[in-house]
Amino acid sequence: MDLGQITAAELLSALSSGRLSAAELMQLTLERIGAVNERLNAIVAMRDPDDLMAEARAVDSGPNRGPLHGLPIAVKDLVNVAGVVSSQGSPILNGFIPETDDLLAQRMKEAGAILIGKTNTPEFGLGSHTFNPVYGVTCNPYDPERTCGGSSGGAAVALASGMVALADGSDMMGSLRNPAAWNNVYGFRPSWGRVPNEPDGDGYLHQLSTLGPMARSPEDIGLLLDVISGTHPSQPLGHPGETVSPVQPADLTGMRIGWLDDWGGAFPFEPGIREICRDALEVFTQLGAKVEPLTPPFDADQMWNSWITLRSWSVAAGLASLTEHRASLKDTAQWELDRGLALTAMQVHRASVVRTEWFRRATEVFQDYDALILPSAQVWPFDLQLAFPTEINGTRMDTYHRWMQVVVPVSLIGLPCLSVPVGFGSEGLPMGMQIFGPRGADSRILSIGSAYHSATSWPQKRPA
Secondary structure, three states: OOOOOOOHHHHHHHHHOOOHHHHHHHHHHHHHHHHHHHHHHOOOOOHHHHHHHHHHHHHHHHOOOOOOOHHHHHEEEEOOOOOOOOOOOHHHHHOOOOOOOOHHHHHHHHHHOOEEEOOOOOOOHOOOOEEEEEOEEEEEEEEEEEEEEOOOHHHHHHHHHOOOOOEEEOOOOOOOHHHHHHHHOOEEEEEOOOOOOOOOOOOOOOOOOEEEEHHHHHHHHHHHHHHOOOOOOOOOOOOOOOOOOOOOOOOOOOOOOEEEOOOOOOOOOOOOOHHHHHHHHHHHHHHHHHEEEEOOOOOHHHHHHHHHHHHHHHHHHHHHHHHHHHOOOOOOOOOOHHHHHHOOOOHHHHHHHHHHHHHHHHHHOOOOOOOOEEEEOOOOOOOOOOOOOOEOOOOOOOOOOOOHOOHHHHHHHOOOEEEEEEEEOOOOOOOEEEOOOOOHHHHHHHHHHHHHHHHHOOOOOOOO
């Protein structure tokens, strides 16, 4: 059985019918991890193999536990799992073992998943390059000298290399979409509020980051999305969202899709990215959709200034309890912390007004278009030794995250967005593009993605 080719839906069907036991799948999973993880460093804080085999055998001898019955999953190392080291890639938390599960882990366990360990992430999830001083760097399976992206980089690599069939991630600034693109898999950022964040701290003000699923098909995305979705009584702004599974390919006949390209020249790109995405748009045309170039519907600089204000404010709120450890934080975390703590209430207010204006304008655009499309990244996977790109095609980057500006139109207003693979560049490296729609259109976006997947099946292919 090739764990890199078979889907989560197929594995779960085999487990449910008895054609495959949880113990057999766990053994295959451990063998696959043993074969490739030392080179890629995607899964960290692994639980004891004997304990995992014992848990799998207990699953086999008991009743069906839910929609993820018997499926091994590694959880992103920003999520606490009881009894498993949960460091968030930071020396400050190195060795921390929580006594209780975060809500995401709890829901996956209740659905029958066996949590085997963690997937690697940048320190505190900051940056789209997965490295940290606790576990080191995670390599791209298509070129181990290149980055896998981030911050859900370990999750994407574990999927791409067949170590797991489903993975979770989080996404503030493309952390589900960028690594999905660079590892030839799917990453889905749900409508904000559909998947509740951990119910502690503030529940009203910060609406940028969300948890979400990654997989090798939109159908598999839907399986995990339904498990982790749903309101929590301690979260005031969540919404349940409709059940999306089983995800079925949409009939694209007559659909209007807007292609935003480089946002009227506002987003610089490395050579070949826009071209490979344009080629992928032909799939939608062949499936009956009408793809139209779209004039940028909002000013990119206004969005960016709103974004960096609200992001720094949000990140600083999350790191505020660690100010006494400031010197131990990486430079980018210190930059966000200092910047966020210096903001005034009125600066945050003005940034949110711009956010609201973009939301209203996007709502108008979606009256004419079923979905919009942008590339998922502005650069190809870069060298592991580079902390972050400082220029793109001759354009200097003025912050550590400016090179990911292409994800901001979605993140700023909490839209549902699926990063889909578009194939491989001249060096055999993967790329992806974002398909997004209005808030609440999660099911429709996944169905559009499913039609695209049926016509392409990129995660099951390899570069020439």
